[in-house]
Amino acid sequence: MDKQYIISVDLGTSSCKTALFNGEGVMVGIASREHKTFFGENGAAEQDPNEWWRGACETIREVLWKAGISSQQIAVVGIDSQSSAMIPIGRDGEILHNAMIWTDRRAVMEKKWIDINVGQEILTQINGNRNDESNIAPKLKWFKNNCPKHYRHTYKILNAAGFLAYKLTGIFSCNLSEGGLTQLFDVEKGEWSGELVKACELDMDKLPLIYQCFDVVGNITAQAGDNTGLLMGTPVVAGAMDAVSCGLGCGITKEGDAFITGGTVTALGVCTNRPVRSGSLHVYHHIVPGTWCNMAGVDFGGGNYRWFRDKFMQEFNSDSVYEEMNRMAEKVKAGADKLLFLPTLVGQRCPQWDGSMKGVFFGISPNHGREHFLRAIMEGNALTVREIMELLGKEGAVAKKLRIAGGIAKSNIWMKIFAEVLARPLYLAECEEATAMGNMINAAYGAGILNSFQDGKKYLKFEPVSVEEANAEKYDRLYGIYTKLYPAMEEQFRELAALQL
Incomplete structure (x- = not known):
């Protein structure tokens, strides 16, 4: 990698982040732009792909400018993104609907239809994943049922990484790592499953070609070069889901x-x-x-912490608020004085698979202050990861x-x-x-x-990471109580979700 630089664009749930790496694999620049999520009725959660693209263009230009790097020194562009976003694209590249992101839960009826007409047994055998409203197949059926005209005019369905790859290269693609959570993919063969696509009454020709994550899917177009500052002809790889990119980075x-x-x-x-x-x-x-x-x-998980920041830490400077939150949590002993937290503000997939779940603080007493709630949020995340x-x-x-x-x-x-x-x-x-x-x-x-x-x-x-054995023993005792919380409240979660007020 001598005298060569690599651009890494990470399109996450909350922001688009571009990093620049030098020939020794050292990150020499990074820039970020937040993007909005639009929440609506019946569990709608959308993002504007145009805002993603603006964020990518601005951050690419920013890292090049700050590092004083010429676009001619960029060897390749990598992409990773949030999973399970669904963007319908017309033949000429027009966006026919906002991205339905992974937290979108509108496709409840379509999920039930797949349960009845396809069945989890077939899905597990071919795709391996649980039928869930957050995945592409139920959302695509929702789009077909609720926006039939736009569905008919859809040329290809893209995920977030595929959308960026298209904007950079003009090529429609889906990287291999994103296939699984479409529910339309054979997880063993690494290809679209004609059986699942047909069973879901969807159209194979609307699905893009599958590429290995490291395949060069195309090159920077003249228009993309004008927008990003990158050199026309620079190769772009198909990319990957952000989680597996993190895995490789670990x-x-x-x-x-x-x-x-x-x-x-x-x-x-x-x-x-x-x-x-x-x-x-x-x-x-x-x-x-x-x-x-x-x-x-x-x-x-991390969203819980950000939620607490936004709602209960407004008096602190945005540049130092997380440091203050960490200091508060450090003041509290392991176990947060018996305050437990279910970190399920937006429902939960594995292991409960229950979209009706909501966040719960359990064991609140007059002794508890902000610092206890912060520590409980941290511990609740870790306890759930242990369960997983x-x-x-x-x-x-x-x-x-x-x-x-x-x-x-x-x-x-x-x-x-x-x-x-x-x-x-x-x-x-x-x-x-x-x-x-x-x-x-x-x-x-x-x-x-x-x-x-x-x-x-x-x-x-x-x-x-250092460990205190006495704390580990405390958490081991708390874990047994923690795992009983959801089963004890499962019925009430669903009753509350169905309640009309």
Whole structure:
């Protein structure tokens, strides 16, 4: 990678972030733009793809300008993105509907239709994933049922990474890692399943070609060059889901390697040499050929912390608010004075698969202040990840080496809580932007700069997270109570969701 630079564009749930890496695999620049989510009736959650594109263009230009790098020095562009966004695109590239993102829960009736007319058994056998409103197939059926004219005029259905790849290259694509959560994909063969597409009464010709994550899908067009400042002809790889990019950035390349990624979603992934078809966990191709990521996560994990910031920490400067939140949480002993938190503000997929779930603080007393609630949020995330880790292990995806990265990894107290709750060695990625690092390694391999994914590990460093055994014992006792909370409230969650006020 001597004298070559790589652009990494990360299109997350809350922001578009572009990083610039030099020839030694060191990040030399980063820029970010937040984008809005529009919440509506019946669980609607949309984002404007045009806002994504503006964010990508602005951040690419910014990192080049700040680093003083010429576009001629860029060897390749990598992309990763939030999963399960659905964007219908017309033949001439027009956006026919806002992106229905992964938190969109409108497709309740379509999900039930698939349950009845396709069945979870067939889905598990072919696709491996649970039928859920957040996935592409139910959302695409919702779009067909509710926007029939736009559906007829749809040329291709794209996900978020595919949309950026199209805007950069003019090529319609879907990367391999995104296939699993479409529910229209054969997780073993790595191709669209004609059987599932037909069973869901959808159209195969509206689905784009599948590319390996590291495949060069196309080159920067003249128009994209004008918008981004990149040189026309610069190669662009197909990209990957943000979670698997983070996995690669944590050195996850073989069976038993495991990682926690903490952004809006706090997810645990375990790498295996075969897909785990449980029908409960998420399963999709990893970037590394011949491996799969078996994952589940706290659907609003880091989002819970951001929610608390926005609602209850307004008096603090935005530049220092997270530092203050961490200081508050550090003042409280392990267990948050018996205050527990279910981190399910937007419902929960694995392990409960219940969209009616809402967040719960359990055990509130007059002694509890903001600091206790903050610590409980951190601990609730970690306790849920432990529950997921145990479920993965029962299904054969055993975590042997555990690493952690992402936004939550910037908090030392949160890392310590994770290590103590999980009661096993945990290693923190030195690079705070592990997702961007994995994206860079994927792009470098795709462009022929790296000979193997193993070569990419030379850029990675980790340090162990310290643990207090006394705290680990406390969390072990709390965990037994924590896992009983959802079963005790399951009926009330659904009654509340159905209540008309």
